[in-house]
Amino acid sequence: MTRKEKKKLTRILATGAIFAALLMMRRTAAFDALPRAVQFVLFLIPYLIIGYDVIAKAGRNIRNGNVFDENFLMMIATFGAFAIGEYAEAVAVMLFYQTGELFQDYAVGKSRASIAEMMNIVPEYANLEKDGNLSQVDPEDVRPGDIIVIRAGERVPLDGTVLAGESFLDTAALTGESVPRRVRPGDDVISGCINGANVLRVEVKKPYEDSTVARILELVENAGSRKARVENFITRFARYYTPVVTFFAIGLAVIPPLVLGGGWSVFAAWLKRACIFLIVSCPCALVISVPLGFFGGIGSASRIGVLVKGSNFLEAVSQVRTVVFDKTGTVTKGQFRVREIVPEKGAGCGEEELLRLAAEAEAFSNHPAAAAIREAAEAGVPETGTAGIGASKTGAPEFGTPKFAAEDVREIAGQGICAGAGGHTLWLGNRKLMEAQNIQYTPCAEAGTIVYIAKDRTYLGHIRIDDEIKETAADAVAAMKRAGVSRTVMLTGDTEKTAQRIASAAGIDEVHAELLPGDKVARVEKLLAEKAQGDKLAFVGDGINDAPVLTRADVGIAMGSLGSDAAIEAADIVLMDDDLNKIASVIRIGRKTMRIVKENIVFALGVKGIVLVLGALGAANMWEAVFADVGVAVLAVLNSMRALRAD
Amino acid sequence: MKKKFKVDVDCANCAAKMETAIAKLEGVNEVSMNFMTQKLTIDADDERFDEIMQSAIACCKKVDADSTIYLS
Numbered sequence: 001m002t003r004k005e006k007k008k009l010t011r012i013l014a015t016g017a018i019f020a021a022l023l024m025m026r027r028t029a030a031f032d033a034l035p036r037a038v039q040f041v042l043f044l045i046p047y048l049i050i051g052y053d054v055i056a057k058a059g060r061n062i063r064n065g066n067v068f069d070e071n072f073l074m075m076i077a078t079f080g081a082f083a084i085g086e087y088a089e090a091v092a093v094m095l096f097y098q099t100g101e102l103f104q105d106y107a108v109g110k111s112r113a114s115i116a117e118m119m120n121i122v123p124e125y126a127n128l129e130k131d132g133n134l135s136q137v138d139p140e141d142v143r144p145g146d147i148i149v150i151r152a153g154e155r156v157p158l159d160g161t162v163l164a165g166e167s168f169l170d171t172a173a174l175t176g177e178s179v180p181r182r183v184r185p186g187d188d189v190i191s192g193c194i195n196g197a198n199v200l201r202v203e204v205k206k207p208y209e210d211s212t213v214a215r216i217l218e219l220v221e222n223a224g225s226r227k228a229r230v231e232n233f234i235t236r237f238a239r240y241y242t243p244v245v246t247f248f249a250i251g252l253a254v255i256p257p258l259v260l261g262g263g264w265s266v267f268a269a270w271l272k273r274a275c276i277f278l279i280v281s282c283p284c285a286l287v288i289s290v291p292l293g294f295f296g297g298i299g300s301a302s303r304i305g306v307l308v309k310g311s312n313f314l315e316a317v318s319q320v321r322t323v324v325f326d327k328t329g330t331v332t333k334g335q336f337r338v339r340e341i342v343p344e345k346g347a348g349c350g351e352e353e354l355l356r357l358a359a360e361a362e363a364f365s366n367h368p369a370a371a372a373i374r375e376a377a378e379a380g381v382p383e384t385g386t387a388g389i390g391a392s393k394t395g396a397p398e399f400g401t402p403k404f405a406a407e408d409v410r411e412i413a414g415q416g417i418c419a420g421a422g423g424h425t426l427w428l429g430n431r432k433l434m435e436a437q438n439i440q441y442t443p444c445a446e447a448g449t450i451v452y453i454a455k456d457r458t459y460l461g462h463i464r465i466d467d468e469i470k471e472t473a474a475d476a477v478a479a480m481k482r483a484g485v486s487r488t489v490m491l492t493g494d495t496e497k498t499a500q501r502i503a504s505a506a507g508i509d510e511v512h513a514e515l516l517p518g519d520k521v522a523r524v525e526k527l528l529a530e531k532a533q534g535d536k537l538a539f540v541g542d543g544i545n546d547a548p549v550l551t552r553a554d555v556g557i558a559m560g561s562l563g564s565d566a567a568i569e570a571a572d573i574v575l576m577d578d579d580l581n582k583i584a585s586v587i588r589i590g591r592k593t594m595r596i597v598k599e600n601i602v603f604a605l606g607v608k609g610i611v612l613v614l615g616a617l618g619a620a621n622m623w624e625a626v627f628a629d630v631g632v633a634v635l636a637v638l639n640s641m642r643a644l645r646a647d
Numbered sequence: 648m649k650k651k652f653k654v655d656v657d658c659a660n661c662a663a664k665m666e667t668a669i670a671k672l673e674g675v676n677e678v679s680m681n682f683m684t685q686k687l688t689i690d691a692d693d694e695r696f697d698e699i700m701q702s703a704i705a706c707c708k709k710v711d712a713d714s715t716i717y718l719s
Contacts, residue, residue: 057712064709070660105657112683222679222688235663288659295683 001106008102012095015050019091022046026088036085043087051078051094070282073246080253080275081622084268089622093279096623100630104288107637121173121192121213123157129201139191140208150200156193159211160202162186168196174212175576176305192216215568219307223298226310230597234290238283245281245612249274252616269618276615279625285604289636290597296643297593305576306586313572316555318590321535323485323583324524326549327492327499328368329542330559330580331506332467336372339448343461344441354461358453361419361426364406369449372465412436414493414516416451427454430495434459447498473506476580481507483587489527491520520549528554540583542567557583593643600636607632649677649690654707655715656682665714668706674699687716 001009022042025031031039051074058071074097081090125136129147139157142148147163150156156169168180171193180196183189189202191213208214227235253274257267294311301308308314325331341351349357359377362370409419415436416429427437434441434452441459444450448466452459470476477488489510492499499513512523528537539546539553542560547570550556558571560578568574575582611628614620656662662682669678669689677690691699700718707714 060712061710064712070658108683112685238660238663284658284660287663291659291682 002109005102005105005109008098008105011050012099012102015046015091015095015098018046018049019088019095022091023088040082040087043091044082047078047082047091047094050091050098051075054094054097070284073242073278073281077275077278077622077625080271080278084271084275086272086622093622093626096626097630100626100634103634104284104630104637107634107641108288108292110641121155121216123155123191123213126157127151127154139211142204142208144204144206146204148202148204150189150195150202152195152197152199154195156189156191156195156202158191158202158204158208159189159206160204161188163201163203165198165200167198167200169193170196171577174216174305176303176582177577177579216307219309219568219574223295223308223310226312228294228311228315228597230315230594230601231290231294231311234283234286234601238287241283242281245277248616249277249281252277272622273615273618276620276622276625277612279622280608280611280615280628282629284629285608285633285636286601288633289600289604289640292637293593293597293600293640293643296640297589300644301586301589304582304585305579306582306589307568307574307576308586309572309574313555314590314593316536316590317538317573317587318594319534319536320538320555320587320590321485322487322489322527322531322537323480324489324491324527324537324539324553325508326520326539326541326546327490327494327502328467329578330540331473331490331502331508332469334368334467334542334560334578336368336449336465336467338372338376338463339466340446340464341461342444342464344459347458347460349460354453355463357426357455357460358428358451358463360404361409361417361428363404364409365411365417368467369451369465373451373463413518414514425456428452447501449494449498469502469505470578470580472580476584477507479581479584480587483584483591485584485587487531491515491523493517517545520546521552524549524552528552538583540580542578557586589643596639596643600639603639604632604636648693648696649688650696652687652689653717654680654685654687655713655717656680656685656707656711657713658682658711661711661714664710665707668710669703672699672702672706675703678703 034042054071055075058069058075061069061072074094078090078093081087081093123139126139126142127134127149128137128142129149134149142158148157148160152167162183162185164185166182166184168182169189170180171190172178173194174190174192181193183200188205189200191211253267253271256270260266291311294314297314298308298311301314308317328334338355341355343349343351343354355373355377358373362373404419404421408421409417411417412429412433415433416427419426419428427433427439428451430450430452431441431443434454437454439454439457439459441452441454442462444462444464446464448464451463451465453462454460480488487510488508489512490499490503490506490508491512493515494513496511496513499511503511515523524537524539531537536554538555538557539549540557540559541550542558547566550558550567550570550572555573556571557573557575558567559575559580559582573586607628611620611624615625656665659682662680666678666680669675669680672691674692674695675689676692677688679688680686681688687703689700689703700716704716707716
């Protein structure tokens, strides 16, 4: 509790004690005998203790031309109560109002603190190494290329690559994943993680403002500006609600006494009803609890390592019925490994040779299969230092083509690549490429990605590369279905056979295989057109090459994107690690948040509506009105705080 | 130029009103007042930024006299 809150609590307790004493005294005959003026003054004492700041604030705001301010409404309502002789009610209204405010401040402060704690990933300093000396500097002053040293227990201040040292990184603050990540020289480290064991020397790759930490903080802070439909509705509603109710209150106080006639007592009765209207006219319950609910939802998602870019996306994800997956890196691990190298018999090219040829040609490709081939070549073929792919040690015929430069290599979309230099051409790709080039080849029926390799017109053999399905995929898809997803679709550029195998293992209903990159957008648009109105479609990808699809889907979910700028940019929801289970979790968080928000809206408007009607009919008293204002606000805030708790 | 300021605002409704008022100021391109994080983000014309900030403070004081914007 802050000092401000403690002071308020003291005032509430003091007023409560005096007020209780007065209420007791009022039951005695002696009190009745007192003149009205004395009774008034007696009640005025607790009233002023509890309400002086409200009145002062109301006065200041009126001077500034702000009439429909809650302080003003409270002041008028309580003045009205005094005017009609309901002294006890006047004090009670103010007392309850302040108690409610205290509760509200406390609840908001509490949730603010837990969100701040969640976002406590900001590095305070970096150990900059310069000319062999270490100095502690602000991470913002470190430039890419600088060397920093991270000791055990320190937070990684900037994104970079490990130069020396082996350690474990605790990524829990970023990903919600409790198993530490192992890093070695050459690995990338991400700001915000905590270095677990040993000293690391790291070369900084990005300036602080582009680092993972800075981007995450910016995302979370800006999440509030992308408002959900309900939120916009509440904002608009609040703008009209208060003035409308206030005018009704004035009407209630003035018109019936004028029409019905009668003296002061009639006016007093209607004035009381008007006061009830004024008390109920504050939209605070909604204005605070609805954004708080969304904030809590976004906060609890970020606690499990899921960044939601705005409440509108949390709203959308709660309505997701169709989930479209990209295959590689999403359903599968995205770690392609060379499983088999099969040189064509009689082509005179050995395994090693074939792999090396392929690696040379794929040197510039960012396709996962290319990376696998390069990796295998590096691991399998020792560096000889000889340039060119012709340096055969096996005595096989000369396949000599000089090392390729980037401009020698041409990508053929959906087929593969062709690399030409020194009068020769190498073709690497799928069946379609072989067929398009009219090359005689031996088809391979095994599962996986098959890269067929030919030089000029001669088929040399194939390399089989396979990717593994994620262990969590089947569970995750089942969990999504339990969370209300009715249609799951997988899109891939891979062959029908591989795709079917993966999809059935994961429990995905539908497969569209052999798609070109451009086809994915068209396919998603078709799926978007097919879904029922009000339902939403989510696309899940790893952010590599699928930015257009991520943007096109109702909800674009990028996964495994720690440090991938393009994905964070294009996606609406970012999974910090690559755990598919988190999709079902975020759907559940979205649902829960929406349920809480709707409960609050229905509850607050319902209670206020009932009290307004009863008040107009003269059947509600001021106590009920106060409950409809602050009581409802407190309950709504408490309800919203549930959104903060992960289930 | 885009800048962030820490603010002290007690009620969500006030924060929303302040945001609307600041958005209407001349030279302000974008503004967001985040009640939960207590942060004001203003994107406004470079040359007149200080002047705009003064008007923004005045706007906030008008909505709620108890509010504070921390300029540093």
